[in-house]
Amino acid sequence: MPVSTRHAIVAIIVLSVVINAFLFWLIYFHTGGADPQEGRFAWIPAMNAGFNALSAIFVVSGLVFIHSGRRREHGLMMLCATVASAAFLAGYIVYHSLHGDTPFLAGGWIRPVYFTILITHIVFSILVVPLVLSTLLCAATRRWQQHRAIARWTYPVWLYVSVTGVLVFLFLRLFNVDAGA
Numbered sequence: 001m002p003v004s005t006r007h008a009i010v011a012i013i014v015l016s017v018v019i020n021a022f023l024f025w026l027i028y029f030h031t032g033g034a035d036p037q038e039g040r041f042a043w044i045p046a047m048n049a050g051f052n053a054l055s056a057i058f059v060v061s062g063l064v065f066i067h068s069g070r071r072r073e074h075g076l077m078m079l080c081a082t083v084a085s086a087a088f089l090a091g092y093i094v095y096h097s098l099h100g101d102t103p104f105l106a107g108g109w110i111r112p113v114y115f116t117i118l119i120t121h122i123v124f125s126i127l128v129v130p131l132v133l134s135t136l137l138c139a140a141t142r143r144w145q146q147h148r149a150i151a152r153w154t155y156p157v158w159l160y161v162s163v164t165g166v167l168v169f170l171f172l173r174l175f176n177v178d179a180g181a
């Protein structure tokens with residue numbers, strides 16, 4: 001393995017750990033996210049859900065293109081999906097820094113459904129960063145066999161994270177009513 005590739009793999013591991021550790025701190029330990037003007041930042045989650053939806057559309061388009069042999073268009077779609085997911089991550093960090101967490105208050109059957117979606121979304125989103133970066137690295141270094149092998153895991157995980165990101169937003173907007181209120 002060339003030294004530059006080894007450096008890139010170390011960089012991917014370090015970046016993935018740093019991003020996930022920072023998000024863990026932001027979600028579970030960061031305080032001071034209480035917004036005094038309730039609703040002021042309500043547009044940010046909607047924008048973030050839009051980025052997730054775009055990402056899902058680009059991933060599916062990229063897949064359709066590669067299966068019809070259109071490699072250039074496939075590469076372009078996957079780069080667009082990466083930009084959409086990076087924009088989502090930036091928006092997510094901004095919203096959590098300014099507003100903090102949004103609790104899910106609804107009771108009944110919708111509660112386990114929501115938390116199943118949320119927990120699987122979080123678990124797979126931890127994996128998606130190193131998967132996407134490794135798949136891109138293999139494309140950049142033209143190691144197509146490895147690209148295909150890693151991509152078989154990357155695209156379903158990425159699609160799941162993007163789609164469930166939109167679902168979490170919709171659940172919080174449509175069903176987040178306090179059962180005891």
Ligand code: HEM
Binds near residue numbers: 066076131132135145
């Ligand atoms: C993380 C982003 C990416 C994912 C998830 C992804 C996904 C895939 C998948 C699933 C395949 C194999 C399809 C199959 O044979 O069943 C594939 C093949 C391919 N991808 Fe990507 N891709 C990504 C990024 C890129 C980029 C940025 C480029 C080009 C600049 C690219 C170029 C190619 C090429 C040329 C092939 C065909 C390789 C071969 O069969 O020899 N991909 N990709």
